[in-house]
Amino acid sequence: MSIKSFLKPVYCFQAAAIVGVMAGMTLPAQADNWRGWNVHPPGYPNSVALDSFVKEVTENTDGRIKAKIFHNGVLGDQPDAIEQTRSGALNFANFNMGPMGPIVPETDVLSLPFLFKDIDAMHKVMDGEIGQRFADALEKKNLVALSWFDSGARSVYNTRRPINEPEDMQGLKVRVMNNDLYVEMIDALGGNATPMAYGEVYQSLKTGVLDGAENNFPSYESSGHDEIAKYYSETEHLILPECLCIAKRSWDKLSDQDQEIVRQAAVDAATLQRKLWAEGSKKSREDVLAAGVKINEVDKPAFQAKMEPIYAAFVKKHPDLEPLLNDIRNAQ
Known part of the structure; x- marks a missing residue:
């Protein structure tokens, strides 16, 4: 018998043994690489919280999910990011509810001016059963809302004058988020509402295309708008929650x-x-x-x-949302 013929059964035995061992092994699953969107710069309260989210998810899943957050809106503006997350092209994001109205009509209730008494009232509402109703509505549009962030109280600022009374808004060109309610709000005060992407506001204030905008203190400062628009009037007209949302396509794949x-x-x-927001807003x-x-x-x-006609028109246009509006008022 040749050496080759003698060794052939040995080779076959070894191959069979290797296959058997591999069949009994649980091979490590390929990591799911998640990309997240955030409009804010590093160091901003939302950004720090999202960095923490990424770290906790990656560590506690033992690397089954490897998450990464992209700050500064580098993956697009919010309307683009919403669509990317709905489609699953992005896996998670932190969204302001303002521009969500055209996609999830229920969220327009949150954009009604002076809806919440204060930030604590907003927390109480959004952390309870009513917040779950909004989460259910978002999920129908392929966004899974898992928690609610602060975005403070939004107020008007401008380059021209202090705003003490509604009449002081007359003629001011004010940037608003892309939502009809914000346009109606500024117009009702006598201003000229100008929907515009957030990243364009600084230059527009600088060149006079805009007279003002509206936002909270941290965003006003971090954007550099305070360098140009030196009058900040504490209207506190909007207290908007923000969501930490997961793409439903990504969520449904998880164990x-x-x-x-x-x-x-x-x-x-x-x-x-929320903790960092309270500290950062004060600072x-x-x-x-x-x-x-x-x-x-x-x-x-x-x-x-001045907002009463806006509420009346809203209820007339969305009679199905009046119970939700009343529930929010009664829950505070």
């Missing part, structure tokens, strides 16, 4: 165990974001004041009175 890990990471991120107010910004209070009842 029950990993869904729970991601959900807890989102809740932890919201807790951190931003102090910083812009020290830098020469003129901050003034306004006659809120006068502004609220």
